[in-house]
Amino acid sequence: MTGSDDPRQPLRRNFDWNLLYTFLVIVQEGSITRAAERLLFRQPTVSNALRRLEEQLGKRLVDRGPGRFELTEHGSVLYRECQEICGSIGRLRQLLDDDGAELTGHLTIHMASHVAFPPLDDTLAAFHAHFPRVTLDIEIGTSSNVTQAVLAKEATLGICLVHEKHPRLDYELLYREHFGFFCGPRHRLFQRRGLHLEDLGGETFVSFRTDQLTDALRPVAMLRAQLPVQGPTVGTSSNLEEVRRMIVAGLGIGPLPIHVVDREVRDGVLWQLPPYDEPPAVDIYVVTNPRSRLGRAERLFLESLIARAGVHEQGALELPGNRRLPPRTG
Incomplete structure (x- = not known):
């Protein structure tokens, strides 16, 4: 089959990729109204974007009604792909900034709110001293939200508690x-x-x-x-x-x-x-997405953190005062 005979070609040429991000936000918010507020659009604009996306794909993506907002089977498949696509697009600037000269870039770390780990602080201090032009963004959320951010490639890495490991993510035990x-x-x-x-x-x-x-x-x-x-x-x-x-x-x-x-x-x-x-x-883990192509700054930071934590050599670290506490008696 030649390229001109490929039935997917019209979709590739005419597809509005902005609709994917709008769909991603609609699903994340679980509401057309809330998605419009987040995107700073009018509600009819967002509703029309969903309708256009369904028309271009020829599939119903969301079942909506009074008090009901549910993804169809096709909608669930598309949402998973949107997480990958939008996450990769969001990271293009970081990858293009990695030109082999003085190290630049941006790190996005999502973590649970109670992470207090001296090797992490040491890694941040040493990394900034060596690469002062690399910028950093630390977002705090629930462990579930941290995992979702890494899965969607919105975060370079996550540091959080883990109840069940996601099969598409990598985990290193920190402490x-x-x-x-x-x-x-x-x-x-x-x-x-x-x-x-x-x-x-x-x-x-x-x-x-x-x-x-x-x-x-x-x-x-x-x-x-x-x-x-x-x-x-x-x-x-x-x-x-x-x-x-x-x-x-x-x-x-x-x-x-x-x-x-x-x-x-x-x-x-x-x-x-x-x-x-x-x-x-x-147990607290550092979570990464093997599908994410890390820039040089991201890769060096991750390697430094794991090395300082001594994950490979020591396993989980027991922090001082955490082992066994003497009972307090009168």
Whole structure:
């Protein structure tokens, strides 16, 4: 078959590639209205773009109706491809800036809010000292959002908790952190010694949105399930700072990474609660997309981070103070 006989040629010549990005945003927002707000378009413009895309492809992509917005089978296939296509287009500038002269480029890192890892800080400092013209963007989100950003090639790499590994992504174990339960100065258990896990039964909780048996903080959720009576959850957030704020304010007790809040415990802002022995452990990974073609700056940063973390030689790193805590007794 010659090129002129290829039935795909008219689509290639006449296709409006901007429609793919509009479709990507529509699916991400789950709404024509919200997509229009994000794109700064009028709602009829976005609705018309979806209609034109369906006409050009000859497939229905979205089933819409009152209170209903669902991708068709064809829509799901196209959405996966749009993530790849739009992610690759967004990275073209970074790849073209890598001209072999003084290192330039841009790193986009998505990470969970509670990542506190000295080798990461050391990598950032050393990398900037060697390559000051490379710019950096760090986005904070849930571990699920971090994974999706890497999958869609919106991020150079992700650093997050991992419940289930995606088959299309690569994972390197950075370190293991341990979570403890804490309360603030306004709580009745503050500065109480000799407590046991059962003493937490019935207390109100604040926590991360991923504190679920089917999500990234499964070990914490499993520990909560051991309480004789599970009190109500009165506050949640995806951000560590906000979870900590609610705990300090006395809304309830909640989980925090032990090494992250060590100074606040010493300063009397937070009080650690049981269990003191073998607190829940969660592994933190650096996540990359093998389909992403990394620029030189991105590749060097990733290699430096993995080398400093000692992943290949040491496995998961146990941070100071995370291993085993002595019980606090009166």
